[in-house]
Amino acid sequence: MAEPTVPAIFDVYRYDPAIDREPRYQRYTLDLAPHTPVLSALLRIRAEIDPSLTLRYSCRSAICGSCAMQINSKSRLACETHIGPEMERHGRIVVEPMRNQAVLRDLVVDQASFWRQYSLVEPHLKLDPAHPMPEGEPTSMTPEEVERFKETPRCIAxxxxxxxxxxxxxxxxxxxxxxxxxxxxxxxxxxxxxxxDRLVRIQPNGLWLCLRCHLCTEACPKDVRPSERIRDLKEMAIAVQGATENGSRHAVGFKDNIEDRGLLNEMRLVRQTYGTLGMLGQVGQGLRIVRKKPEIMRRPHAIEGVDELQKIYEALDPEEPK
Ligand code: FES
Structure with missing residues (x-):
């Protein structure tokens, strides 16, 4: 029995910098089974309707990572995103190239910046030159040590x-x-x-620019959960070097504010983040906030039951001196 099909509407980003002044969206409509991957639909469009459509793919099995694109505004693998749920949710399927990278043509982007950032973190083991590993001998690790990075090898880049x-x-x-x-x-x-050295060097390069929005974790098709690994790096960087950046000082100050009174004291937090002199650079912004929210100038007070809150902090970090 023939599988039931649904009319699927694709609005596909088209742009060839060599001939187009600006990008445009081209609509294609096909009858497809709901479980059809977006990649298969695009390949059919290319084979049957428009051979000029340009896209990148290889394995068609969610292994090589080359078919990532924006599907209805989410970064997804086209070979594992099925058209049925997308049509049900959005009524059409908008396909666009990945963001944060220049478009080479249609759905293909220039990944040079992505790979440059990858190489800058030196993603390889750096051994102690004074104690090189004996050649040909395996190095052993405990299961607990391996467990700490069990997710990251899943990454398909x-x-x-x-x-x-x-x-x-x-x-x-x-x-x-x-x-x-x-x-x-x-x-x-x-x-x-x-x-x-890795932790010290990464801080000025923007570890603290991460906003913890978790969009990376949501986008990751292999559940590597990068936002959680970035959180771990931040904690380790503070442990190694102390709070030396605006970002790390802000994080520590935020925690201290809540621990002391259960409420955020914005004035204190700005001073903790930028230092007394650095606050001068924030005066304009501060005045705008005070105009909108004058209550932040009130004398800071502790919330009722702040001692209960402090017990939670103590339980979470019994080592920290009070
Ligand atoms: S084509 Fe390889 S991951 Fe989609």
């Missing part, structure tokens, strides 16, 4: 996380979620000799 990341969009110097997840993998590897 599809760049869906890089495309979804607002910090990359805001600052091209931000390494991006995949590069930071790879960095984490070597920082927690007990055989790596450069742990401390």
């Amino acid at each position: 599809c760049a869906a996380c890089y495309s979804a990341c607002p910090a990359v969009e805001a600052d091209a110097g931000f390494p991006g979620p995949m590069a930071l997840a790879k960095l984490y993998r070597f920082v927690v590897d007990p055989r790596d000799h450069a742990r401390q």
Whole structure:
């Protein structure tokens, strides 16, 4: 029996910088079975309707990572995104190239920046030159040590996380979620000799630009959960170097504010983040906030039951001196 089909509407981003002044969207309508992957639909469009449609793919099995694109505004693998749920949810399927990378043509982007950031974190073991591993001998690790980075080897470098990341969009110097997840993998590897150096060097390069929006984790098709690995790196960087960046000082100040009174004291937090002198640069912004929210100038007070809150902090971090 023939499988039932649904009319599927595709609005596909088209742009050839060599001939087009600006991008446009081209509509194609096909009758397809609901479980058809978006990639298969695009290949059919290319084979039967428009041979000029340009896209990148290889394995068609969610392994190679080359078919990542924006599908209804989400960074996804086209070979594992089925048309049925997309049509049900959105009434059409908008297909666009990945974000944060220049378009070469239609759905193909230039991944040079993504790979440059990856190479900058030096994603390979750095051994102690004074104690090189004996050649040909295996190095052993405990199951607990391996467990610490069990997710990161799943990464297929599809760049869906890089495309979804607002910090990359805001600052091209931000390494991006995949590069930071790879960095984490070597920082927690007990055989790596450069742990401390890696953590110190990554901080000025924008570790703290991560907003913890978790869009990278949502986009990752392999559940690498890069945002959680970035959180771990931040904690380890503070442990190694202390709070030396605006971002780390802000994080520590935020925690201290809540722990002390259960409420955020914005004035105190700005001072903790930028220092007394650095506050001068924030005066304009501060005045705008005070105009909108005058209550922040009220004398800070502790919430009722703040001692209960402090017990939670104590239970979470019994080592920290009070
Ligand atoms: S074609 Fe390889 S991951 Fe989709």
